Amino acid sequence: MLENAMRKMFKTTSRRIAVPALLTIFLYVIAMFIVFLPHIEQSFISRKKELIRELTETVWSLVENYHERELSGELTRPEAQKRALLRIGTLRYGPEKKDYFWIADMTPRMILHPYRPDIVNKDIEEIQDSGFKTLYFSWKEVVETKGVGYVDYQWQWKDDPNKMTDKQSYIKGFEPWGWIVGTGMYLSDIYAEIDAIRNRFIAISTAILGIVLMLSLYSIRQTMKADRVLMRTLIERNVLNISLKKSKERFRSLLENTSDWIWESDEKGQYTYSSPRVEALLGFSSEEAIHKTIMDFVPIDLKNLYQKTFENLLGGQKPFRGFETTCQKKNGENVVVEHNAVPVFSENGGLLGYRGVTRDITDRKKAMEELKKSRDVLHANLEETVKSLAYAAEKRDPYTAGHQTRVDRLACAIARELGLSDHQIEGLHFAALLHDIGKIALPSEFLSKPTMLSHEEHEIIKCHPQVGYDILKNIHFPWPVAEMVYQHHEYLDGSGYPRNLTDKEILLESKILTVADVVEAISSHRPYRPSLGMNAALEEIRNGRGIRYHAPSVDACLKLIKAENVDLLGLSEIDKGELGPIKNAT
Structure with a gap:
């Protein structure tokens, strides 16, 4: 009787475990293969489409950049277009680095196609895919109606002219030049990746289902054994209580020691x-x-x-x-x-x-104090080392002794006026002290020549930013000091030297350093001329504001000089009384 009751209880228990487990497996299969897998596949395709859209937008922005350089007068249109095509023609992406960008115009001509040079600069109006879709009119319709969009057609697979496959491209028109910029994805590749994902998903799901099934069977079996060991569990509970008491005692001992x-x-x-x-x-x-x-x-x-x-x-x-x-x-x-x-x-x-x-933490605090002292000593050593390097450069050009220190004073004052962080100002401080370090390698007779330099001599003098960069580039400062020194004669409009950098390519600290350097140089004596005066220096940066010189830095400098917030005696060798009134400083 008891045995029958136990058997009935076991069967009931087994059903209670098996039914929810099988239902769970069934719901899992429905959710995975009807809901989640299609969603994952669609999401994958969407991401691929978004990728080619972002890539096309990036190349379009590159074309726009060259167009802006055309509008600024830096390049002619043919030069701008040629540079754009040369740069875009080399761009590749994708796992095999064979995916590319192409450009057509509204003539219609194919302007750029890395793998089809036979159609470049030729009329593409009659080119059709294998489905007799005229490619140009498909592109033209999208560009004229929407400006951007996706187009489907058939084209050769990457660089293999013998393999035709379905392709979807994202195109965008560039109206100023009448260009159509595009790149695409091969649908066969997409479907192959989706199949691989699906196969992996199926394999993983099958493994999970198998594990769930085995766990369900195991749970049923273990549940049937549970009642047989119930009595043993009651006996073991008392043993566990004794063990728990000992564990508490061990924990308390550990806690107290x-x-x-x-x-x-x-x-x-x-x-x-x-x-x-x-x-x-x-x-x-x-x-x-x-x-x-x-x-x-x-x-x-x-x-x-x-x-x-x-x-x-x-x-x-x-x-x-x-x-x-x-x-x-x-x-x-x-x-x-x-x-x-x-x-x-x-x-x-x-x-x-x-x-x-x-x-x-007494010992730790003492160690931190010692570490702070060591850091302060290292910083002081760095300061002295930099000043020694600056002094070595000035020994080569004694006529302008103190120039780097005065430029440092003015540049840091401008930086504080602009709200730069203490960390940035400290980096600017070191760069200012070292900005003429490159002169250490120049002939001293050029530096102290009492007459104007010849063209050749001036060209040699113009090498000092490069020399300074070469000296400093391998010193591991916490700031880009070498690059600041390299750029301190660059102007916003690209007329500076040695690299003809423009506004966006120049560091903010270098822009500040340039303004301070110009003001100090003009307002100080030079071997080949007497000082031109502070008014002349301020007039120079005022005239070049926003053209050659960084406008906020110029404004800050003018404000500081007018308010006499910078030590003019320290800034130049001219007595403040000889300067006269600083007119229109702001």
């Missing part, structure tokens, strides 16, 4: 439990620590320093880490400790108190 002071407090921060480690840390026994707070161990003269923070931490009812205080040991010795704690709440959400750990 750890190197950190472990404690519990109420909502007011008063200790309700203290591990014995407090005695080694502060000299007080666990009993003496009870009902005290962190602040009771803080020296009287430091309580105001920590009290507000301590109250905010308690009131925040959140975990806190790294709360550092200085505590006074029982013998009067001070020690620096770090408190970390988490709040403990009741079942209804009320704060019961905190459970935390306090550790001695």
Whole structure:
């Protein structure tokens, strides 16, 4: 009778486990193959379409950039178009680096096609795919109606003229030049990738279903065994209770002998439990620590320093880490400790108190202080090294001694006026001190020549930014000092040297350095001429504002000079009384 009842119970239990498991498998199959897999495939195709759209937009932006250079007068239209085609013609992407970009115009002509030179610069009006779709009219219709869009057609597969396949391209018209820019994806490749994803998905799903099925069978079997071991479980429970008691004792022993002071407090921060480690840390026994707070161990003269923070931490009812205080040991010795704690709440959400750990970090703080001192010494050494390099350069050009220091003073003042960070200003400071370091390699007779330099001599002098860059490029500054030095004679309009960089290619620090260098150079004496005066210097940067010189830097410089916020005596060798009124400085 009992055996039949047990058998019936086992069958009922088996059905209760098997039915939900089989239903779960069925729902999983429906969800995966009817809902999720089609969604994943569609999402994959959408991502591919978005990819060719973004790539086409990028190349279109490249064409627009050359058009802007045409409009600025930097390039003629044929030059701009030629450069654009040369650059775009080399672009490849994709796993095999065979996917490309093509360009046609509205004539219609194929202007660029890396794999079909036979149709470049030829009429493509009659070119059809294997489905008799006229490609040009498909492109033209999209461009004229929408400006951008996707087109479907058949074309050779990448660089293989013998293999035709379905292709979808994203095209965008560039109206100023009458161009159509496009790139595409081969649908056969897309479907192959989708098939690979589907096959992997099927394999993984099959494995998961198999595992779920085996787990279900295993669960049924284990459930049937459960009742047989129920009595044994009751016996083992008593053994486990004894083992748990021993584990608690071991945990308590570990807790009381750890190197950190472990404690519990109420909502007011008063200790309700203290591990014995407090005695080694502060000299007080666990009993003496009870009902005290962190602040009771803080020296009287430091309580105001920590009290507000301590109250905010308690009131925040959140975990806190790294709360550092200085505590006074029982013998009067001070020690620096770090408190970390988490709040403990009741079942209804009320704060019961905190459970935390306090550790001695005195040695760590001392080590950090030593590290800070070492860093300060290294920084001071860097400062002295840079000044020594600058001094070495000035020894080659004694007539302009102090030029780099004065440029540094003005450049850093401009940077502060523009709101640059302390880190940026520090990098600019070093670059300013070193901006003429390249002159160390130039002939001294050129630097101190009392007459105007010849063209050849001037060209040699113009090499000093490059030489300075070569000297500094392998020194690992935390800032791009070498590049700032390299660019300090570059102008926004590209008329500077040595690389003819333009606005967007020049570092902000270099733009500031250029303005400071020009003002100091014009307002100071040179071997071949007397000082032209501060008014002439300000007139130069005012006339070049926004053209050669960075407009915000010019405005900041004019403002500083007018308000006399820069030491003019330090900025040049001219007495402030000889400058006369600084007119229209802003």
